[in-house]
Amino acid sequence: MQVLSQASAQPHGWHPALAKPVPEKSSQLFQNCTAKLGLPESRTFKPLPLQPTNFPFSSREATKMPGVVRASQGVISSEVDRLQDQVKKQILTATQLAELPAKPTAAVGASELERAFEIHDEQYLKPVEGPSVWYGRDFSDKESEWVHVLTSDEVAEIEAAIAGVRASGKQTKDVTQADFPLPNLGPRLLSIRDELVTGRGFYLLKGLPVKRWSREETILAYFGLGTYWGRAVSQNGKGHLIGHVKDLGTDPTNIVNRVYTHHGPQPWHCDSADLVGLLCLQVAKEGGLSSWASSHTVYNELLRSRPDLVRIFSQPWFIDRKNEVPAGKKPYYVMPVFNYYQGRLTIHYENSFFQAAQRHPGVPPLSAERLEAIAEFDRVAGSSPVRLDYWLEVGDLQLLNNHQTVHMRTGYTDWGPGPDEKRHLLRLWLSPPNDRPIHPLYGERYGSTEVGARGGICVPGAATKISLEAE
Numbered sequence: 188m189q190v191l192s193q194a195s196a197q198p199h200g201w202h203p204a205l206a207k208p209v210p211e212k213s214s215q216l217f218q219n220c221t222a223k224l225g226l227p228e229s230r231t232f233k234p235l236p237l238q239p240t241n242f243p244f245s246s247r248e249a250t251k252m253p254g255v256v257r258a259s260q261g262v263i264s265s266e267v268d269r270l271q272d273q274v275k276k277q278i279l280t281a282t283q284l285a286e287l288p289a290k291p292t293a294a295v296g297a298s299e300l301e302r303a304f305e306i307h308d309e310q311y312l313k314p315v316e317g318p319s320v321w322y323g324r325d326f327s328d329k330e331s332e333w334v335h336v337l338t339s340d341e342v343a344e345i346e347a348a349i350a351g352v353r354a355s356g357k358q359t360k361d362v363t364q365a366d367f368p369l370p371n372l373g374p375r376l377l378s379i380r381d382e383l384v385t386g387r388g389f390y391l392l393k394g395l396p397v398k399r400w401s402r403e404e405t406i407l408a409y410f411g412l413g414t415y416w417g418r419a420v421s422q423n424g425k426g427h428l429i430g431h432v433k434d435l436g437t438d439p440t441n442i443v444n445r446v447y448t449h450h451g452p453q454p455w456h457c458d459s460a461d462l463v464g465l466l467c468l469q470v471a472k473e474g475g476l477s478s479w480a481s482s483h484t485v486y487n488e489l490l491r492s493r494p495d496l497v498r499i500f501s502q503p504w505f506i507d508r509k510n511e512v513p514a515g516k517k518p519y520y521v522m523p524v525f526n527y528y529q530g531r532l533t534i535h536y537e538n539s540f541f542q543a544a545q546r547h548p549g550v551p552p553l554s555a556e557r558l559e560a561i562a563e564f565d566r567v568a569g570s571s572p573v574r575l576d577y578w579l580e581v582g583d584l585q586l587l588n589n590h591q592t593v594h595m596r597t598g599y600t601d602w603g604p605g606p607d608e609k610r611h612l613l614r615l616w617l618s619p620p621n622d623r624p625i626h627p628l629y630g631e632r633y634g635s636t637e638v639g640a641r642g643g644i645c646v647p648g649a650a651t652k653i654s655l656e657a658e
């Protein structure tokens with residue numbers, strides 16, 4: 188398994204422009220943090236000119252500065268006490284919360300929701316610790332820790348599994364892990380799943396020969412690999428188990444359109460499943476840069492610099508379903524962005540869905556403080572030290588844990604109007620068998636919160652299916 192070292196020898200996806208610092212954003216983040224810490228500048232870090240390796244809030248560097256860390260924790264503790272004193276309200280069940288916006292004429296104000304929502308969890312307003320907290324800067328030059336390039340033997344093993352399924356006559360959507368034996372690659376895939384579920388929450392497989400394979404073979408290979416990570420769930424109102432992320436000509440300026448159907452930029456968000464995979468079949472002519480960030484890191488940074496916004500994100504938010512409405516549900520759902528459950532924090536952040544929900548009667552307008560919270564979340568996630576950028580190449584498979592990471596994509600231009608001239612990614616939404624428990628409120632979006640059988644979008648009359656082309 189020496190292939191890890193092949194990553195650096197391969198043409199990789201780092202864009203030279205990303206080596207540039209982003210001084211204005213990161214400097215502001217630094218100033219916010221030091222101001223909240225209440226420390227004289229001499230006791231903290233100098234506002235360093237931001238180079239790729241010297242951002243002051245690198246998690247590793249922070250641990251080397253005990254005075255600063257202690258001071259930070261002291262501020263957080265007092266802030267926790269103050270905020271918890273403010274949140275002395277009755278508890279609403281998930282059902283009651285869902286019923287709150289049912290009043291047809293009088294909008295339910297955010298303050299009313301805040302008064303009605305109390306959090307009882309040991310993690311509330313405490314920093315997250317562990318591998319899910321990471322900074323992109325710490326991994327931008329360490330691909331060997333999160334990239335694996337498939338060997339020719341591993342590709343041959345996948346192709347043998349494809350041949351086996353074809354010989355059986357089984358439909359791709361019914362393929363199980365047992366139908367797709369990978370005696371040597373399989374253990375690696377399972378360890379990748381563990382890295383996604385209990386580790387940093389991101390990984391990249393390179394070297395799937397999608398140009399050599401037919402579309403049918405590519406999708407079968409992709410689905411077969413996915414059986415090692417989790418159960419595939421529907422991604423839209425059409426029941427697609429394999430999604431086609433491609434410009435279908437929808438209007439990027441219409442916020443109600445699902446962002447995967449147009450060429451415009453995707454704001455920071457997570458998808459509505461435990462894991463998401465994106466397999467690149469075709470790159471754009473220009474643009475289409477992928478970025479992701481640890482939402483746990485964003486949380487910690489907000490807790491340190493703007494704990495008031497952490498409290499806001501811990502209250503219920505109104506989130507659009509973008510016209511894909513399960514039976515008996517409203518066209519939007521209500522749940523917090525920061526969800527504390529059984530001592531763990533799970534984050535559900537979908538910028539464009541917050542905005543889109545504003546169109547529905549009964550949904551309160553986004554308050555100025557909520558708009559500020561959105562802007563600050565995006566700013567921290569997009570800051571140079573926090574985010575990780577990557578130009579996906581043909582045959583790359585990006586994997587992300589939606590509970591602890593967020594992702595985005597820049598807008599792009601295709602090579603032409605033909606179907607093979609468009610940027611094209613294949614998407615998988617997966618529910619792993621060993622994932623975390625999540626708050627019952629997630630049932631509003633995930634249908635079920637049962638580990639291994641949750642997530643996705645199920646609407647009446649839409650049976651699950653796989654299409655070889657976007658539709």
Ligand SMILES: [Fe+2]
Binds near residue numbers: 456457458594
């Ligand atoms: Fe996404």
